[in-house]
Each structure stands twice: as C-alpha cells, then as structure tokens.
Amino acid sequence: MIRPMNESPHIIETSGLTKRFGDRPAVVDLNLTVPRGCAFGFLGHNGAGKTTLIRMLLGLTWPDAGSMRISGHPLPEQRARVLASVGAIVEEPHFHGHLTGRENLRVVAAVRGPEALGRIDGALARVGLSDRADDRVGTYSQGMRQRLGVARCLLADPELLILDEPMNGLDPGGILEFRTMIGELVAEGRTVFLSSHLLDEVEKTCQAAAVIDRGRLIAQGPIAELVSAERLLVEFGCDDPDAAIDLLDGHPAVAESQLTPDGFLVTLAGADGVASINARLVQAGIAVYRIAPVRESLEQRFLQITSRIGADR
Amino acid sequence: MTPTIARDMFTAEVLKLRRRRPLMAFAGVLSLGVVVIFMGYLQIRHATNPAKYIPTGGIDGYRHLLRALGQYFGVLAAILIGTEAGTADLSSGVFRDLVSTGRSRLALFTVRVPAAIAVTLTFSAAAYALGLVGTFAFAGTSPTPSLSTVLEGAGWIALSNSLLAALAVGVGSLTASRSVTLTALIGWQLVATEILLNIKPLGSVRDGLITPALGQLAPVHYYSGVTMASGTAVAVLAGWALLPTLTGAWRTRTRDA
Numbered sequence: 001m002i003r004p005m006n007e008s009p010h011i012i013e014t015s016g017l018t019k020r021f022g023d024r025p026a027v028v029d030l031n032l033t034v035p036r037g038c039a040f041g042f043l044g045h046n047g048a049g050k051t052t053l054i055r056m057l058l059g060l061t062w063p064d065a066g067s068m069r070i071s072g073h074p075l076p077e078q079r080a081r082v083l084a085s086v087g088a089i090v091e092e093p094h095f096h097g098h099l100t101g102r103e104n105l106r107v108v109a110a111v112r113g114p115e116a117l118g119r120i121d122g123a124l125a126r127v128g129l130s131d132r133a134d135d136r137v138g139t140y141s142q143g144m145r146q147r148l149g150v151a152r153c154l155l156a157d158p159e160l161l162i163l164d165e166p167m168n169g170l171d172p173g174g175i176l177e178f179r180t181m182i183g184e185l186v187a188e189g190r191t192v193f194l195s196s197h198l199l200d201e202v203e204k205t206c207q208a209a210a211v212i213d214r215g216r217l218i219a220q221g222p223i224a225e226l227v228s229a230e231r232l233l234v235e236f237g238c239d240d241p242d243a244a245i246d247l248l249d250g251h252p253a254v255a256e257s258q259l260t261p262d263g264f265l266v267t268l269a270g271a272d273g274v275a276s277i278n279a280r281l282v283q284a285g286i287a288v289y290r291i292a293p294v295r296e297s298l299e300q301r302f303l304q305i306t307s308r309i310g311a312d313r
Numbered sequence: 314m315t316p317t318i319a320r321d322m323f324t325a326e327v328l329k330l331r332r333r334r335p336l337m338a339f340a341g342v343l344s345l346g347v348v349v350i351f352m353g354y355l356q357i358r359h360a361t362n363p364a365k366y367i368p369t370g371g372i373d374g375y376r377h378l379l380r381a382l383g384q385y386f387g388v389l390a391a392i393l394i395g396t397e398a399g400t401a402d403l404s405s406g407v408f409r410d411l412v413s414t415g416r417s418r419l420a421l422f423t424v425r426v427p428a429a430i431a432v433t434l435t436f437s438a439a440a441y442a443l444g445l446v447g448t449f450a451f452a453g454t455s456p457t458p459s460l461s462t463v464l465e466g467a468g469w470i471a472l473s474n475s476l477l478a479a480l481a482v483g484v485g486s487l488t489a490s491r492s493v494t495l496t497a498l499i500g501w502q503l504v505a506t507e508i509l510l511n512i513k514p515l516g517s518v519r520d521g522l523i524t525p526a527l528g529q530l531a532p533v534h535y536y537s538g539v540t541m542a543s544g545t546a547v548a549v550l551a552g553w554a555l556l557p558t559l560t561g562a563w564r565t566r567t568r569d570a
Binding site: 093098 | 315317333407415421570
C-alpha cells in the first residue's frame with residue numbers, strides 16, 4: 001500500500017454531521033477525528049448512531065447537515081476517488097449465496113477495476129479461505145462469511161477498513177483470529193475503523209476510540225486516556241470497612257466511596273489524596289493492610305459516561 | 314468508467330444470472346422445453362391422423378412458434394431473467410457493498426440491462442433455432458417461411474424478449490422485490506392485457522399496450538385484438554422500454570442503501 005506524501009493526519013474527519021430519520025435524530029452535530037494508522041473503536045449502544053455514521057461515510061445514505069472527509073477529501077464530492085481505497089463491511093457481510101466465494105469476490109472486483117481482479121487469490125489466501133474458495137457461499141459458516149467480507153475489503157488494497165460489528169456471531173476462536181488479523185492490517189499501515197458494542201474486544205484490539213450515545217459524540221481519544229480520564233480509583237483493604245466509610249464521609253480527598261468484597265473502593269477527588277486518607281484511617285485505629293490503585297475497564301468507563309448522559313436528559 | 318470495467322461488470326452480471334440454476338432451468342423449460350412439447354404434440358397428432366390435422370411445420374407452425382416465443386413463453390422467460398437481474402443485488406444485500414466501492418449507482422443499474430438481455434436472447438435464439446428445425450423438418454406439403462421472414466422473425470422475437478427483459482430489470486430495480494415484480498409483470502402482460510384487449514369501448518387506448526404493438530410489427534400476420542400504424546407501434550414499444558428503465562435507474566440512484 002503506497003501512501004501519499006501530503007496525506008491528512010486524520011483519515012476520517014466529520015464536522016457538525018447530522019442525520020435525522022423523520023423527527024428522530026440518528027446522528028447529531030458529530031465532530032469526529034480518527035487518526036491514521038491505528039485500530040479505532042467506535043463505541044455505542046445499539047441504536048446509538050454507529051451504523052448511520054458508517055452509512056453516511058460510504059454514501060449509502062445522505063447527511064442532513066455537516067461535512068465529512070476521508071483522507072482529507074470531502075464527501076460526497078469526491079466519493080468515487082475516496083471509496084476506491086476504502087474497504088467496508090456494513091452490519092454484516094452479504095453475498096450471493098448461489099455463487100462461490102471466489103465468484104462473489106469477482107463480482108465486486110469487476111466493479112472496482114482490473115487491479116482488484118488481480119488481488120482475488122491473495123485476498124482469499126490472506127483470510128485463509130483458499131481451500132473453500134470454490135464452494136458456494138451458501139454453505140459457509142458465519143465466521144467464514146466474516147473472513148470473506150474482509151477479503152472483499154482487501155480487494156481495494158484499502159488504506160481504511162470500516163468494519164461494522166465484525167465480531168458479531170463469531171466464536172472465541174474466530175474472535176481471536178479476527179483480532180490478530182486487525183493487528184496485522186494496522187501493522188501494514190492501514191487504519192481499521194471498528195464499530196462495536198463489544199467493549200472488551202475494542203479495548204483489546206484498538207488503540208483509540210470514540211463513544212457515541214443517542215447520536216452525540218461524548219468522548220474520543222486514546223483508549224488509555226478514555227479509561228483513566230477523570231476518575232481515580234483506589235481500593236483499601238482494612239479490618240473494618242463499614243467504620244472506614246463512615247469515617248471518610250465528608251473527607252476532602254474522597255469524591256465517593258463504596259464497599260467491595262475485599263474492603264472499600266474510593267473515588268479520589270484529586271490525584272494526591274491517598275496519603276491523607278490512609279493517615280485518617282490509621283489515626284482512627286483502623287488497621288489498613290492493603291492500598292491498591294484500580295484501573296477501570298473500558299466497559300466500566302463506557303457505562304459510566306453513557307449512563308451519566310442518560311441521567312442528564 | 315473504462316470499457317474494460319464495463320466489460321468486466323457485464324461479465325459479472327451474466328455470471329450472477331448464469332449461476333442461478335433454478336432460473337436457468339425455468340427459462341430453459343419456458344423457451345426450449347415449450348418448443349419441444351408444442352411441436353412434439355402437434356407432430357404426434359398429425360402422425361396419428363394426417364387427414365384431420367395439418368403438418369406441424371410450415372408457415373402455420375412458424376406462426377405458432379413466433380407467438381409462443383414472442384408473445385407468451387419467451388416473454389415469461391424474459392420476465393424471469395430480467396426480474397432476477399433487477400432485484401438480485403438488492404434482495405441479497407450485496408447492493409450496499411457495491412455502492413460502497415464508490416462506483417456510480419447509475420453504472421450499477423445500467424449494466425443489469427444488457428446482461429439480462431444477453432442471457433434472455435441466448436434462450437430465445439436456441440428456442441427459435443430449434444423451432445425452425447421443426448418448421449422445416451415437419452412442413453410436409455405446407456409452404457415454408459422465406460429466408461427474409463425467418464430473419465425478420467428472429468429480429469421480432471429479439472425485440473419482444475429484449476423489451477420485456479429490460480422492462481423487468483426496470484420494475485425490479487424500482488420495487489426491489491422479486492415476487493412483486495413477477496406478479497405485476499406476468500399479471501399485466503398475460504392477464505390484464507388480454508382482458509383490456511377484449512374491452513372494445515376502450516378503443517385506441519388499447520394501442521398503448523405492448524401485445525398489440527408487438528403484433529403490429531410481427532413478420533407474419535396474427536390478430537392481436539387491435540391494429541395500429543407501425544410508427545405508433547414503435548413509439549409505444551419505445552415508451553414501454555424507456556419509462557420503466559428510467560424509473561428503475563432513478564430509484565437505484567436515490568435508494569437508501
């Protein structure tokens with residue numbers, strides 16, 4: 001894959017993007033930037049607007065307002081040029097069931113151009129379907145269809161792959177294979193835009209992510225920053241957790257506290273409150289035998305911010 | 314779009330149709346099968362009682378052949394094939410994948426028409442050739458059609474079947490539903506048209522139907538219920554070819570994929 005010298009640092013940029021279906025807003029004033037050369041997770045509950053954004057990027061439906069760019073080129077004005085180097089699976093990969101895997105790729109390659117026809121064998125080999133390439137797709141398993149979908153994306157030698165819920169219906173082995181494949185594609189310099197509600201998979205697969213809720217972008221950035229942003233959590237192990245929580249009620253370093261099976265969990269109000277909390281507990285005669293920072297998972301963070309948004313409305 | 318891409322897309326469209334085995338089987342039965350059954354039946358009837366039944370072939374058999382292929386069964390095969398070409402990408406869900414390649418929707422639609430016509434004409438040509446063999450082999454003492462009539466007949470069947478195939482592609486692309494398209498077109502062409510032709514108070518309104526317009530241009534005379542000027546017939550057929558095709562193209566361009 002050859003990348004132009006004057007390429008934009010962001011492979012996807014949207015500004016004020018809005019789409020409504022009747023009175024229902026599907027995407028609202030979306031300002032998204034996806035950095036080049038990484039696996040980027042696009043997170044949201046079902047119906048949050050993930051697929052609508054993808055469909056707008058691919059020209060499958062039209063925005064009501066706002067602008068979009070892929071590789072710095074405006075859409076839909078330069079749609080043909082842009083999409084020539086984009087591979088996409090929307091919702092789930094669809095095929096002509098009566099054709100073989102190879103014939104299905106041939107149908108799409110014919111639409112893309114002669115170079116794509118020459119990539120069919122390589123794409124099939126890449127996803128491990130060479131042995132079944134001449135079987136009818138109607139006989140393929142869900143995992144094989146997903147892999148054939150990726151092979152179809154690779155016909156474009158894409159700089160951007162847009163995968164909408166690609167791990168739906170895959171067994172654990174299939175998910176692991178898929179994760180590995182995405183890593184390899186990113187290592188080749190491609191960008192993978194991965195829409196999903198499987199938060200654990202996004203955390204394991206992606207380097208950056210954005211969270212969308214009810215059509216609005218509520219967070220975006222590197223996964224590490226998204227997970228650690230705002231909340232600093234510390235778990236204390238002690239001989240009397242109930243008394244400790246009562247004692248810390250109103251302590252300036254404590255934003256929130258709650259019992260856990262092994263003690264109690266404190267959400268710090270600032271970055272330097274652990275020592276003063278520990279001192280307060282020891283002065284009160286509570287034996288502290290463990291202090292451990294807690295790393296939130298993306299799932300916890302996602303549920304926190306999306307439920308907060310829900311509560312705000 | 315370059316000629317190479319257009320050729321590759323056409324080949325891929327033909328592949329999609331050709332690999333649809335039930336479709337190919339039905340189209341074969343409706344074209345070749347009907348000719349074999351029809352001529353076989355007439356020949357057996359003639360062989361068992363030559364005094365009562367005229368020979369299968371000759372100009373009368375040729376007239377039956379033209380009507381079978383150009384007005385009824387060949388038309389059915391064309392509708393089946395055109396409907397499949399018009400709806401296959403949409404009903405399978407592949408349409409959105411093709412659109413997301415960046416290729417224009419108009420190109421995706423346009424290539425369906427020649428592909429459907431090409432596959433349709435393959436069956437039409439084979440059935441017509443078989444029918445001609447019967448026309449000449451089983452003519453007995455009856456006169457046979459001249460070479461010019463045979464060539465005109467080939468053109469007429471090609472016109473009829475191509476028109477219906479293109480019409481089905483257009484309507485299929487408009488509705489995106491195989492069952493709706495088949496029901497509408499077969500119902501219109503083989504049932505509603507026959508009823509309308511028999512409602513004489515409709516007068517020249519009936520000139521707008523496909524069947525009498527085709528009948529007007531047939532190389533051998535048969536009464537289709539209405540007579541009209543050849544120019545009118547050509548205009549009617551052009552309208553039937555263009556309107557659904559343009560509508561199907563418009564819907565393909567504007568459809569939310």
